[in-house]
Amino acid sequence: MTPAVVLFSGGLDSTTTLAWAMARGFRCHALSIDYGQRHRIELVRATVLAQRLGAAEHRTIAIDLRAIGGSALTAELDVPKDRSDEAMGTGVPITYVPARNTIFLALALGYAETIGAFDLFLGANVLDYSGYPDCRPEFLTAFESTANLATKASTEGTGRFRIHAPLLKMTKAEIIREGTALGLDFSLTLSCYDPTPDGLACGHCDSCLLRRKGFAEAGLPDPTAYRLENR
Amino acid sequence: MTPAVVLFSGGLDSTTTLAWAMARGFRCHALSIDYGQRHRIELVRATVLAQRLGAAEHRTIAIDLRAIGGSALTAELDVPKDRSDEAMGTGVPITYVPARNTIFLALALGYAETIGAFDLFLGANVLDYSGYPDCRPEFLTAFESTANLATKASTEGTGRFRIHAPLLKMTKAEIIREGTALGLDFSLTLSCYDPTPDGLACGHCDSCLLRRKGFAEAGLPDPTAYRLENR
Numbered sequence: 001m002t003p004a005v006v007l008f009s010g011g012l013d014s015t016t017t018l019a020w021a022m023a024r025g026f027r028c029h030a031l032s033i034d035y036g037q038r039h040r041i042e043l044v045r046a047t048v049l050a051q052r053l054g055a056a057e058h059r060t061i062a063i064d065l066r067a068i069g070g071s072a073l074t075a076e077l078d079v080p081k082d083r084s085d086e087a088m089g090t091g092v093p094i095t096y097v098p099a100r101n102t103i104f105l106a107l108a109l110g111y112a113e114t115i116g117a118f119d120l121f122l123g124a125n126v127l128d129y130s131g132y133p134d135c136r137p138e139f140l141t142a143f144e145s146t147a148n149l150a151t152k153a154s155t156e157g158t159g160r161f162r163i164h165a166p167l168l169k170m171t172k173a174e175i176i177r178e179g180t181a182l183g184l185d186f187s188l189t190l191s192c193y194d195p196t197p198d199g200l201a202c203g204h205c206d207s208c209l210l211r212r213k214g215f216a217e218a219g220l221p222d223p224t225a226y227r228l229e230n231r
Numbered sequence: 232m233t234p235a236v237v238l239f240s241g242g243l244d245s246t247t248t249l250a251w252a253m254a255r256g257f258r259c260h261a262l263s264i265d266y267g268q269r270h271r272i273e274l275v276r277a278t279v280l281a282q283r284l285g286a287a288e289h290r291t292i293a294i295d296l297r298a299i300g301g302s303a304l305t306a307e308l309d310v311p312k313d314r315s316d317e318a319m320g321t322g323v324p325i326t327y328v329p330a331r332n333t334i335f336l337a338l339a340l341g342y343a344e345t346i347g348a349f350d351l352f353l354g355a356n357v358l359d360y361s362g363y364p365d366c367r368p369e370f371l372t373a374f375e376s377t378a379n380l381a382t383k384a385s386t387e388g389t390g391r392f393r394i395h396a397p398l399l400k401m402t403k404a405e406i407i408r409e410g411t412a413l414g415l416d417f418s419l420t421l422s423c424y425d426p427t428p429d430g431l432a433c434g435h436c437d438s439c440l441l442r443r444k445g446f447a448e449a450g451l452p453d454p455t456a457y458r459l460e461n462r
Contacts, residue, residue: 063294068341099341102381106337110299110330133386142380146373150333155364 001027004119004164005112007104008032008058010046012189012211013123013167016179018053020166021121023182028121030058031111033104035097036066041199042190049188061107068098081194081204101134105143109161113151118159120147125167125175140165172214180220187223200227232258235350235395236343238335239263239289241277243442244354244398246420247410249284251397252352254413259352261289262342264335266328267297272430273421280419292338299329312425312435332365336374340392344382349390351378356398356406371396403445411451418454431458 006021008014008030021028030050034043043060050058101124108120124135133139140163147161148154154161167175179186191211192201201208203226215222237252239245239261252259261281265274274291281289332355339351355366364370371394378392379385385392398406410417422442423432432439434457446453 059298061295061298064292065341067290067292068338068345097341098344098383099337099378099381102340102377103334103337106330106333107299109333110296110328113329114299133383134381136380139377139380142373142377146333146370146377147330149367149370149373150330150365152329152364 001025002119003027003029003056003112003115003117004121005029005031005108005115005117006055006121007108007123008046008050008055009123010042010044010049010189011123011191011207012172012179012186012214013125013175013191015049015053015184015186015189016175016182017121017123017166018050018055019179019182019184021119021164022053022055026119026121028053028055029111029115029117030055031108032058032060033107034060034062035100036064039190039193039195041195041197045188045190045199052188059111061111063103063107065097065100065103081202083206083209099134101132101139102143105147105163109147109151112161113153116153118153118161119164120161121164121166123167124165125172126169127171135168137165137168140168171217172210173217176214176218176220180218185223187225191224196227200225202227232256233350234258234260234287234346234348235352236339236346236348237261237286237352238339238354239277239281239286240354241273241275241280241420242354242422242438243403243410243417243420243445244356244406244422246280246284246415246417247406247413248352248354248397249281249286250410250413250415252350252395253284253286257350257352259284259286260342260346260348261286262339263289263291264338265291265293266331267295270421270424270426272426272428276419276421276430283419290342292342294334294338296328296331296334312433314437314440330365332363332370333374336378336394340378340382343392344384347384349384349392350395351392352395352397354398355396356403357400358402366399368396368399371399402448403441404448407445407449407451411449416454418456422455427458431456433458 004026006018006028032046144163191207193205193207194202235257237249237259263277375394422438424436425433
């Protein structure tokens, strides 16, 4: 089996990506990043999900991006709630973490090189996260070129790195249908940027709103556990 | 003053790079990475050096690359000692850390974005470290292109990131002469891959051999504090 590294947060998108890669026969090494995010409960869920899905391995790298700051996900800024579709579709949101996908892909690259993998998967999505510059196809292509110049593997010509973002052009509803077809139980996945410590979703942040709308558009029941007042 | 982020380990090369950037009028924000390296004493030296050189700020990001492994600098592998010039010039050394410069530059990019800087400095050098793929000019150019697609700053068109590697084509002797001309006291810088806990250099790893040879070729006294048996 071909080994692959899958960036895996335990959210809806990366869990679907992991299931997608596994269904295509990759031996998946899931990589989670503990970057000081306020929604750290996702790391606990990721461990459970990686095991249930049958990943070959699940590692978590700790990196304290609070030393950088600059995002509502890591700094002491408020996570925006109940934004309109237009507001969400305009500009780069405050939940953007500076250079996050560059940092995460670099870590995935180092991990891949160590285990001899050349396939990197991530759940980047250009439709729902149009405001995140590091989810755009041109960024992923540029990173792939860089990866192929950055590594011992590339110098020695033993292989060529490929960045896979299978959800890149799917809507949230399409992702949910795809995951459902792959047999996923989305109740364990956590997308909320501001959950309770035990993982109940707030129901109002951008991520909750997109996810909720996605289930509605897919015509499927939303299995998310929300805080009591939001059910 | 133009702000810049300088990747700064407290070694000979990155200290010269910091002095170089400061001499050219940049307001330097030094960034050290605590990546579980066995030569962690360099982080203590970096703090002292950044202050002495007058950096505007010095931050250290902790990231445990031991979760990835694959290098003598982070895993439980032996650091090679007393290698010949030919051996050092052949292949990628075991002290190569998978994707290290990609990871470090990604972190520098996130930091730069947070403080509004577009200039990133690193002490990469192609002559003495010809075996490290991520010190080559083509890698740095590729990373620069990626950086300009990766960020909010690049999306909003407020600036263009530049990667500066002023030592890229200098020999170790030239770097030492340059640093000396900039007024550096190299006795505080630590290059050794395998120092004692209090920072005495082993005198035998690749990095010590290159540094020692550099001082000899520059015709300058080597101020490095070596272990007693190596003086």
